[in-house]
Amino acid sequence: MRIGVLTGGGDCPGLNAVIRAIVVGGTALHGDEFVGILDGWRGVIENNTVSLDSDQCRSILTKGGTILGSSRTNPFATDDGADRVQATMEALGLDALVAIGGDDTLGAAERLYQRGLPIVGVPKTIDNDLSGTEVTFGFDTAVQIATEAIDRLQTTAESHHRVIVCEVMGRNVGWIAVHAGIAGGAAEILIPEVPFSLDSVCERLRKRHGGDQFFSTVVVAEGAHPKDEETPGAFRSSQNSGNADQFGHVRLGGIGAYLAEEIERRTGYEARSTVLGHIQRGGSPTAFDRVLATRFGAAALAAVHDHDFGIMVALHAGAIVRIPLGDAVGKPKRVDPHLYEAVAALYLG
């Protein structure tokens, strides 16, 4: 078969491992031919491709990012985008297309499949917010990096008797914050799903520092926010004054900086903040992510050869399964309240 492969959305450790598994596996098992589509859906729309063979893919397993480039272009953002995807697939003689991406990329994949295009999806989300799969590659690496950073921040917090706020990725969901917070032994974990009370946070810190602990680490997802009644416009307006969209990780009023400032002002404890930013999504994937990505790639290849299109491969109870794309997209997976509350009960106060 002649198979196109594209990667869409934000980069994520493990993308290259998926590409490798598909290309090396397809070549060895079936003698497939592959076309590498550059920069996500943009490459299909603009027919911008590269050749892609086993030799190119052998050594990319350990490499972060994606050799195919990526973009956030959505074919349905313009009137003729979908037609152009179809035209390019025909021009390239593709029997199938494997789209590796998140909710946006796979949402487009689902709509293109409904138009009759032979597409298989592979889930990718560093934030772990895709329904239909227990977890995807990239998340484990991001959590590991954040945890190592928190380990480092703990010793600084301890030496200087400080509160250190560590802002991690997660605009809409708090998975990375919860996992890295548990793994790093954070005193507080604040997530978008549960608006926090600054009064309560400060009271718990006071109680903790009033005992025999003189330092604390607060892990906060970038999308976490205080309860409305507690912030009379202050946090939101400071957020708006920053360049949140374009230079989000260093904007004035980022939640991490805001928290450190407020905690210091209210409790008198010296407080600092650190924003982990892009280091969470780069670099060589963990072993866990390499294995999962490889298994996803092999499963996507199998689906293509079964002509089982319109599906997404997924992890369920240790096995790789196939679920309809339509069941997977459009339903962000939020943090399990039990996990969050069980953790909170164990660690806070």
Add this chain to the structure above:
Amino acid sequence: MRIGVLTGGGDCPGLNAVIRAIVVGGTALHGDEFVGILDGWRGVIENNTVSLDSDQCRSILTKGGTILGSSRTNPFATDDGADRVQATMEALGLDALVAIGGDDTLGAAERLYQRGLPIVGVPKTIDNDLSGTEVTFGFDTAVQIATEAIDRLQTTAESHHRVIVCEVMGRNVGWIAVHAGIAGGAAEILIPEVPFSLDSVCERLRKRHGGDQFFSTVVVAEGAHPKDEETPGAFRSSQNSGNADQFGHVRLGGIGAYLAEEIERRTGYEARSTVLGHIQRGGSPTAFDRVLATRFGAAALAAVHDHDFGIMVALHAGAIVRIPLGDAVGKPKRVDPHLYEAVAALYLG
């Protein structure tokens, strides 16, 4: 409640995280008291204990090994072992005992529970060979360490055009070998579940080196062995002549050394072997293992407070569940043949 905690069998990254979750959580939620039992079942038999409180456990989350020590003592190995366990539990006034260990430790836990003792089990196996749970803590760390080692060996193999054999843990099952082998991009993965053919291994290496690859990494579980018909006593007798039991990782006739020697002799390619040994089971756990261990600890504590004894906590489809100890022990979990074969199809040759 007054709760005893013990760790049995080989050490494993994450044991301390389980202890911490139980002790810190129980103290905060219920005001429980804890007794630390030293060196596994031996400590209960001999009534050898230490006090265990929240303060001691706060900073052990990131620490490898177990602060309680461990042993392979089985209370049923002597006639009065079980009676002495019961006597010690009464003498210590324990309302419950949490036993953290592998098949052997939990097998004893199950038998003690059948005698009426209030025991909850937490699964621990670095080899991932326990049925009833998708995975346990320690395995991810071991795979990560082995993968990092393989990454390093790849560059040496490449620079010197060598075959490098990397022997990893796994006496009875090949989980670590399969995962680390996939994650490290090994050319061959040999596991105990599937006796290998040296002829076939060498033929595949010849084919590979006859193309455009001039180096290979072979990952072999320590318990892998050649097919009987191919080894007229040679490998087995060399194994017996070594000190396999006591100094197993450096014995003459270890499977890694044997393979390197045979591959070099048969193919003429320069071959070397490395035995990873104990570094796979030591050191700070990965974030994945810290989270899983913490969740297991919290779940075991909940089971104790539900008076739900005779169970083991387990991971199933992302959730922590409880299963009867009797369903979990005595049934080693072997490598999924699909995983092994799908991998083989993708990578070998």
Add this chain to the structure above:
Amino acid sequence: MRIGVLTGGGDCPGLNAVIRAIVVGGTALHGDEFVGILDGWRGVIENNTVSLDSDQCRSILTKGGTILGSSRTNPFATDDGADRVQATMEALGLDALVAIGGDDTLGAAERLYQRGLPIVGVPKTIDNDLSGTEVTFGFDTAVQIATEAIDRLQTTAESHHRVIVCEVMGRNVGWIAVHAGIAGGAAEILIPEVPFSLDSVCERLRKRHGGDQFFSTVVVAEGAHPKDEETPGAFRSSQNSGNADQFGHVRLGGIGAYLAEEIERRTGYEARSTVLGHIQRGGSPTAFDRVLATRFGAAALAAVHDHDFGIMVALHAGAIVRIPLGDAVGKPKRVDPHLYEAVAALYLG
């Protein structure tokens, strides 16, 4: 002898290794007694101490931060500070005091020595800006952490065809930026010692991206700044509007954010910035720093027993030497222009 030990200034990986070497070594070799002084000079002024013995110090070699705490208190900031130091030393019966710290801590040590106090200095500066020693512990760890972060950022930059600006520590000197920039293969390295021209930076990036490189990493020390003639007040005023002193790492107008914004505006290349912040100074020290810290500790102990006070131990040509404190302080060590220019010549454009 009865010996006091204190750590002053910002925390730094390796402080605990120095403490351990002094205490374990002094106990074993000479039967010394030790007094741990809490939070730097503040602890001597306020007579706030803890006991310090071999048992406590055995396991701290690998631990980041300082078990003695730290502060930036300077005894000469108040009229009677030096008298109180002297009074405390007499009250504690100290025969000697080992002060581990940077320019500020050691400057006070020198002045106290001039008043007759038996003090030995150990150099500590994560920024590598202390004269008199080739390098000190902590710097290698900081460079390693920054380099690993840059490695990660490179893959993200490459996947998204971006310019990524990585802001590293270095308010007054660019040592970390230069070393991490070389080690990470940065396209640009900007340091406080050499005001940069934004026009030139953008021109070199344009040239680079006009060739066959479509991504770049710019490493900038937090204290780097543009040439005066190029910035008609814009950068400085934006700096002032932020909370530079208290929450510096996330302030509006941090040099990293400023650069990303300007580069994107001027070149049209998508640009992002990341501020590494405190993770550079926390966590377990590298092997290099552990060895250097241990050697410094052993050398400081030897100096104490030689009654060779008023000196600082230092690294010179692979050996540990002693130099007068007066020769070491007050002369910040700037980046070697040859190193910076040789690097620039090799990498830029």
Add this chain to the structure above:
Amino acid sequence: MRIGVLTGGGDCPGLNAVIRAIVVGGTALHGDEFVGILDGWRGVIENNTVSLDSDQCRSILTKGGTILGSSRTNPFATDDGADRVQATMEALGLDALVAIGGDDTLGAAERLYQRGLPIVGVPKTIDNDLSGTEVTFGFDTAVQIATEAIDRLQTTAESHHRVIVCEVMGRNVGWIAVHAGIAGGAAEILIPEVPFSLDSVCERLRKRHGGDQFFSTVVVAEGAHPKDEETPGAFRSSQNSGNADQFGHVRLGGIGAYLAEEIERRTGYEARSTVLGHIQRGGSPTAFDRVLATRFGAAALAAVHDHDFGIMVALHAGAIVRIPLGDAVGKPKRVDPHLYEAVAALYLG
């Protein structure tokens, strides 16, 4: 100029960083042309080369091993080897040759230079046994890897109350053992330079375990050996019976296995051994080694353009200097006795 580059001897992290610095720097600064010589001196003798340009070298900074391959071939091992080197250099039109290697590679470089060939040397030795330079790249990486392994082994030793023997590289010198042993907090460090007394080792372990420490880590260089009077042939004969040369890291009678066996037999403490082997020389170099390798490469390039042949670049007191090849080779640098004794005094007993 037209410049050849070769890498000889065992592989070492940082070789690629040297190659990159020479090629990228020479291209950018001088418009040099480069010829990559494959597999060390063998490639010059056999005229086996590849093209080498900036594009190929951009991304190899972080990669372990050497893209040029390596061998231990010595041109003076055959009668006409040197003539063939000269012939190849003329055939290739080389104005200069940069030889990156250890004592053997640089010894040949010196003799070829004496015959009039324009050669510059770059020191490479993972063992740190080259005179004339304080340190070379690769050593820091090896020590870091060994230290991380020892960190891991410590937790296992502690959990099981064991003595763990860790055998590290160092056939003739004990630099890695001493640095990793200090950094890892070893109880014993045994090196080739100082034959050890097994009686004394066991006595010190007994004393230590008789106190409040119930575990120990012994770091031993692979070339360390007991005093002659203590081993009536036993150790040597067991060494000879193994395949020391070809499969040295797993041979029966390796010093690590021997020590573990003897310590267990004599003291009754459970003892295990691990042989780190090739993982010490593979993988991505530390930041320290990348910087040093880059500086060496830049300095070698400068020497070539100064027509300053017959020299080796070296590190002295933080600066890169040039020394005559004749002063650098043939004089193995042994462990500084002060370092070893100061360490011993601090840690043993």
